[in-house]
Amino acid sequence: MRRIKIFDTTLRDGEQSPGVALSPDEKVAIAKQLARLGVDVIEAGFPIASPGDFAAVRRIAEEVEGPTIAALARTAKADIERAAEAIEPAARRRIHTFIATSPVHMEKKLRMTPDEVVEKAVWAVKFARGFVDDVEFSAEDAGRSDPDFLVRIFGEAIAAGATTINIPDTVGYQVPWKFAELVGYIIENTPGADGVDWSVHTHDDLGMAVVNSLAAVRAGATQVECTINGIGERAGNASLEEVVMALYTRRDFFEAETGVNTRELYRTSQLVSRLTGMVVPPNKAIVGRNAFAHESGIHQDGVLKARETYEIMNAEIVGREAAVMVLGKHSGRHAFKKALAELGYEIGDEELKPLFARFKEIADRKKQVTTEDLIALVEDERTRAPEMFKLLDLQVHSGLALTPVATVKVKTPDDEVTEAATGDGPVDAVYKAISRAVGLSPTLERYRIEATTGGTEALGEVMVRLRQGSVVVTGRGIAPDIVESSARAYLDALNKLVSGVGAREAIEAP
Template sequence: MAEKIYIFDTTLRDGEQSAGVAFTPREKVEIAKQLEKLGVDIIEAGFPCSTPGDLEAVAGVAKEVRGATICALARAVPADIDTAWEAVKNAADPRIHVFINTSDIQMAHQLHKDREQVLTQAEAMVRHAAKYTSNVEFSPMDATRADPHFVYAIVQRCIDAGATTINIPDSVGYAIPEELGGLFRSIFENVPNIHKARVSFHGQNDLGLCTANTLTAIQNGARQVEVTINGIGERAGNTSLEEVVMALKTRKDFFGFQCDINTREIYRASKLVEKYSGMPVQWNKAIVGKNAFRHGSGIHQDGILKLRETWEIMDPAEIGIPQGTQLVLGKLSGRHAFKIHMEELGYELTDEELNRAFAAFKELADKKMDVDDRDLEAIVNDNLRDMAEAAWRMDMVQVSAGDHATPTATLRLIDPQGNVRIDAATGTGPVDAVYRAMNRITGLTPELTEFSVKSVTEGIDAQGEVTIRIEQDGKTYTGRAADTDIIVASARAYMSALNRMVTAAKVATARG
């Protein structure tokens, strides 16, 4: 069996350090439970000494999430470590994560200490944490800008003091993959007791290299990686959990490692973190972005329709994306994709109809960035044959309604043969009464799946545009109409949709 990579998720700690992000204790617990479903090995739930609220939040996560190690961050000072233990002591598997600056620039200007003082402090505080638990992680902060020989020394002494995980942080996103690989190899070569600890990597994305650096660290001995959902985190963010996990899974032939993540929970976790962090996922974000599995090029769409794997190296279903692969129709789309998409909407077009509809689609796509199903339905139905021959026409609509009256609608329609039909119906409201009366007259009973109203212009005399969608036998039909009277617009829109349904049925019957 392939060697395991442990996934350490720090969404609730480093992710929360993103400017403008603050999770409530309840939100932290909810996200942590989703991380547990995802199969994360270690959840860094927060920095308990930072605020009483974060202490409460970390303690809540430790109490309610039992399927993962719960970790709390602490500076290398006694009060931080004591508070961290107070927060995680009730966890099924608690961990204390101790860190201290190790680059010369940070030791001199932030800590105002020399190397020997930092070595002594780190060793003493790891030993202090180890009095509470055998699960202690140590991070020499800013290790990629530190003197490697100093990193070797502090790592060796902290392992002797009780650290069982050594995390090498690229705290300011400074490392280049080849350089980082050399650092990891040198740590294994120069730290004699390194075999007593699991080695980890934490990357920041200041140069956009954190995923590449994380994979390089794995190739050079790291067996734990520190990541966040959607890559949120301080400044430009952290390594994305979803990118590393799917890289290991998709290229298992190359890396040869495995992890315990249930990838079908990735998308759900992404949306939850997006919601609570208030940080929208960019459209072109790998794995979970809106466009990650959407195809706009006609060449790509043609390939996808023939075999999905021609243009997708991952199955969106494996990530839990409910809409799956999407072919987005636009100015670059081809006839093949257009035809297939229309068939999925329930339209079977003759060659002549397809030519007319495709030409109209291309004309619209040059003017409009997003062409959605409503646009396509309008285009195609405007080009269907025999529309006039099949059409019902509305001659009159009269409605009576009020807060002490039962809404009643009377309609006079003219059927496709020219006969006048009159009927009335009551409903829960005036529009419902109109639709019920129309159904009684036409004998049609489709399901109304969408009803929306918007103002066409401003002012009290503005027209209201009504859009409705109805469904019959798995096919959807759209109707639109505008009028200064919303009831009249609603009736005309419904009539339009019914006519399209009748016409489509007639065309299908004629084709046998």
């Protein structure tokens, strides 16, 4: 069995998904879950891009144990220095530097000759090696580059000290047969190829990100760069859970394995979906709601007789059917803590107090509190911004023949403010009243509501995205009442806005 390294770039390329903006706390929460999942490398961000990006990478380097922490840098001095500084506290750290190598990128974007590009790459790898022993070099747009030029620049990068060489199909142009040929050719012809890891990084513009990565593994690649739920620029990256489960389920064919604990896949997917606001389609492989559901009578009959009739893998192996735990209003602190521990959450006494208080509040209003509710509750509590504004009370009048009216009472840093407003619907009225109370009126870019479980009793989880100028933030709120969830989500986003979380500027990256 060959060991394939999983390089997760959810926090870097995934975060470049249009509309996604994660706060440092949210990034740390995802990174910790990625460590639990057992990925080999976490690409934590692009430190030069913004102070927020730098801060998030730095915190991940400080707080997340296990995987190598990587930071992205162009082949520029300031980029590499900033990346090195950000990952400095990590036990295992990697600088990932890149430059474009396709004719169109070299001529039109970089305005450099191929010789100049090689020189710059060599300089950057050497400079990065001055800070860390583990340096990855990427040839951006390798998928449209001349194979012999790649062989040349990779050979030089290896000689300069690169320890991983990445072949990205930045624009998602490749097809599996050609990509395998390219990867095989490069590995075979590059001087020093035996001493390094060979990585691929694929995009899904033609729906072939996963299969291109798998084809590359067959051709000798030893590392795959991917993201949870396949999120990323444009159509996204190769989906980590699909790559991992394809290698696992067809290990007879690939003769390769990863270090991923597949039982953590589903929870990781849910967490990333919740925090990024990127919904997982129901028919998405491995982690979609329907991925293990059998609808046809013939299939159901078969599965009841023998699961393998229609199942190529068990739902349990990707962590989907963890024992359903149900807590209620009579559950005590001990049972609550135990349930969380079984879900993998280590909760200290300090964290337990507010969590348990919220749990009791919910349990009083809802008969059963399920696993999904608990996960939503913990993630909600852990990623909440400091509460400058706090919801104290909320009243809504609405009906078919009534203009909805909302009254809110909000605690602000220096006062308690009560405001009322009318709106097109109850949520609109609440948002207008809150806006007045706090004196902020950002644009509401997105509003999404989801039930944590089935049934009318489920908790309503609301995600909103607000924009003010160039700052985009997302807020979340959960409660048994959807108007309350909506108010909580809006205030959470406002709290993030005033604390300045979530600002981002776009910079091109592989």
